[in-house]
Amino acid sequence: MTIDLDELLKVRARFDAEAREGAQADAPPASVERAGAVVRHVAPEPGWNSVLWSDLDEGTADAEIAAQVAFFTGRGCPEFxxxxxxxxxxxxxxxxxxxxxxxxEPPETLMVGLVSELAKLPVEPPEGITLRVVTDEAGVDLMMRVHTGAFGRERPRLREQVLGKLREEPETIAAVLAMAGDTPVSAARMEMQPGLAFAGLWGGGTVPEWRGRGIYRLLVAHRARLAAELGIDYLQVDASDDSRPILERLGFGVLGVTVPYMWTGNAS
Structure with a gap:
């Protein structure tokens, strides 16, 4: 069941309040800071640094952008x-x-789905596929192997972030692999914070030769059932153009479009 427009606007306001303005740090020793008109996520290397939310207008935006560049570069961040x-x-x-x-970076569609509906999706794996829950470094390395095959690039920083969560705050992450025998062919994770209505679905990717067999849908359904057990109301996804049609068929609604703007200090 797709969420109707009026409900989507209410959900978007709640998402902004909880997941952006009221965001929590993704893992120790990171922190979330309210600095005037912005909320930012601050972490030592190799952690993720970001402006998550802002309340700006034409008269304040340029100065606030400059202030955040000064803050993060002053900390020695190579990028944010x-x-x-x-x-x-x-x-x-x-x-x-x-x-x-x-x-x-390329735009993504901010989408949200009702856990109560998504948890009803079938979770029978396609032929030849089994699910493996990721709990340790070996499992994370298999996830990174999938991500390299699915997205065409290595992400050492993501590896450290996922490992950090599994070691220090395992209650905030659920990671899963789809295995074809001993070969990992798809991987995904769900990130959540205690007490929040939203959990994020991240990293859903399948290697090219295994696409089109329902594995992505399976991993969504698997995580939806976990979310239901945890009392989470909504699943949120920053969807690529490839993922959006699948998610719409599963009942996800569109809240907006999000674009990551990256500062590296090297732009001309």
Whole structure:
């Protein structure tokens, strides 16, 4: 069952309040700071640094962008992200970020689904596939192997982030592999915080030769059932163009479009 428009607007407001303005750190020793008109995620290397939420207008945006560049570069961060949503103010915030040296990555669709409905999806694996829960370093290495095959690049920083969560805050992450015999062919994770209505679905990727067999859908259904057991109301996804049609068929609704704007200090 797809969420209707009026409900989506309410859900979006709740998402902004809980997951952006009220965000929690992804893992120790990271922290979330409210600095005037922005909320930012701050972590030592190799952690993730980002502006998560802002409340700006035409008169304050440029100065705030400069202040965040100064803050993160002053900490020695080699890069950081400004997580922009298409309904953020001012309307030209993306143009202002580009003018300040940020580089946009490909846009993704912010989608949300009702756990109570998604948990009803069938979870019978396709022929030849079994699920393996990731709990240790060996499992994380298999996930990274899948991500390299599915997305075409290695992500050592993500490896350390997932390992950190499994070791220090295992209650905030659920990671799973789809295995064809001893070969990992798909991987995904769910990240959540105690007491929040939203859990994020991340990293869903399948190696090319195993696509089109229902594995992505299986991993969504698996995580939805875990979310239901934990009392989580909604699953949130930053969906690629490949994932969006699948998620829409499963009942996810669109809240907006999000673009990661990256600062590396190397943009011209």
């Amino acid at each position: 992200e400004w997580k922009l949503y298409d309904y953020d103010r001012p309307a030209d915030l993306g143009d202002r970020l580009r003018a300040a040296g940020f580089v946009p």
